[in-house]
Amino acid sequence: MKVTFNKRDPVYVQVVRHFKEQIATGNLEPGQEIPSRRELANQLKINPNTAQRAYKEMEEAGLIFTQGNSPSKITRDENIISSVREELILEAVEDFVSAIRPIKVPIEEVVGILKEKYNDDVFERRDKND
Amino acid sequence: MIEVKDISKNFGRKKVLKGVSFTANKGEITCLIGINGVGKTTIMNAIMNLTPIKSGEILIDGEKLSKKTFEKITFIPDAITMLPQMTIGEALQFMKDFYESWNSERANELLTFFRLKEEEKISSLSKGNTAKVNLLLGLALDVDYLLMDEPFTGIDIFSREQIAEVFTSHLVEDRGVIITTHEINDIEHLIDKVVLLDEGVVRKEFHTEEVRENEGKSVVDVMREVYKQ
Incomplete structure (x- = not known):
């Protein structure tokens, strides 16, 4: 696990976001065990208090659950998982829209370029992996 | 908790500390930041009773400095x-x-x-x-408490990373740590609390996550505001 943190958003928020991405893409599967807060702090090179805070937030949001003394696990609730995915997509699109709107490009043109770039990117990534 | 209450200290005619107050909690990493000569090391020496102070008080877990309190604390000099x-x-x-x-x-x-x-x-x-x-x-x-004076100064990046890693591990967890530094970049994500010192006084004391959350500012942003006033 490797995350590059920015300096202006709370670190715990960035950790939660990282987990959301992993859940949405299926890298973390429903019911999968996650590291303890101490392990996470060590892996991500963050303060254990921050890891604790991130886990508390995720627990409250229902993204992870803990039974008794066993390690925390990723939620099995399909509704939560799909809403995480939706949330991430919406966020990214909103960011994109607010960046492109001031340039005043007709939507058709945007969609065209978007399609082109989106596919380019897929190919580039495949090339790199080969 | 380490409580530093309104401490003052002179070296001859020079006033090094002019009423410094802050607290450092157990289980948190508190970072004293300030340029060279601002009194960071003097504060640590005062907490360890290595230098007499002119006025003010230092408490460790509510007790005055004594033989007993020194069993709870250690100082790692530079x-x-x-x-x-x-x-x-x-x-x-x-x-x-x-x-x-x-x-x-x-x-x-x-x-x-x-x-x-x-x-x-x-x-x-x-x-x-x-x-x-x-x-x-x-x-x-x-x-319970560790004081570290400039643990990152003058060493290479990989050693710095290794030392920073100590802060994320059980070696430091649950203890109270006060560290001094003037290079905040490497450890911005690691510290809980910052005390900004300038010319013998505390200019600002804040929790890093709170400032990021409420104001969207990095530690360096806050430093810039405070020191450029």
């Missing part, structure tokens, strides 16, 4: 205090003989973690490795 002709192993033995709170198991764990060899002479170590031995000697004591 230069190693062992004799240079000693080997690392001899230095560890010296600490073991001297301190009841010495934890040999943890000392060995740290030796492995820092990849240090017991038979090496302290005088023959690189700067980075000397800093690591120095840190080891403090971290292997079972105390």
Whole structure:
């Protein structure tokens, strides 16, 4: 696990976001065990208090659950998982829209370029992996 | 909790500390930031009772400094205090003989973690490795509070990363740490609390996550605001 943190958003928020991405893409599967807060702090090179805070937030949001003394696990609730995915997509699109709107490009043109770039990117990534 | 209450200190006619107050909690990493000569080391020396203060008070877990409070706290100065002709192993033995709170198991764990060899002479170590031995000697004591004076200064990036890693591990967890630095970049994500010092006074005291959350500012952003006023 490797995350590059920015300096202006709370670190715990960035950790939660990282987990959301992993859940949405299926890298973390429903019911999968996650590291303890101490392990996470060590892996991500963050303060254990921050890891604790991130886990508390995720627990409250229902993204992870803990039974008794066993390690925390990723939620099995399909509704939560799909809403995480939706949330991430919406966020990214909103960011994109607010960046492109001031340039005043007709939507058709945007969609065209978007399609082109989106596919380019897929190919580039495949090339790199080969 | 370490409470520093309105402490003042003069060196001759020079007023070094002019009423400094802040607190450092157990289980948190508190960072004293300020340019050279601002009194960071003097504050640490005062907490350890290594230098007399003119006025003010320092409490550790609500108690005044006494023989008893020194069992709870250790100071890692910016230069190693062992004799240079000693080997690392001899230095560890010296600490073991001297301190009841010495934890040999943890000392060995740290030796492995820092990849240090017991038979090496302290005088023959690189700067980075000397800093690591120095840190080891403090971290292997079972105390509640650790004071570290400039643990990152003058050492290479990889050693710095290794030392930073200590802060994310059980070696520091649950203890109260006060560290001084003027290079905040490497450790911005690691610290809980910042105390900004300037000309012998505390200009600002804040929790890093709160400032990020409520104001969207990095530690350096806040420093810029405070010091450029």
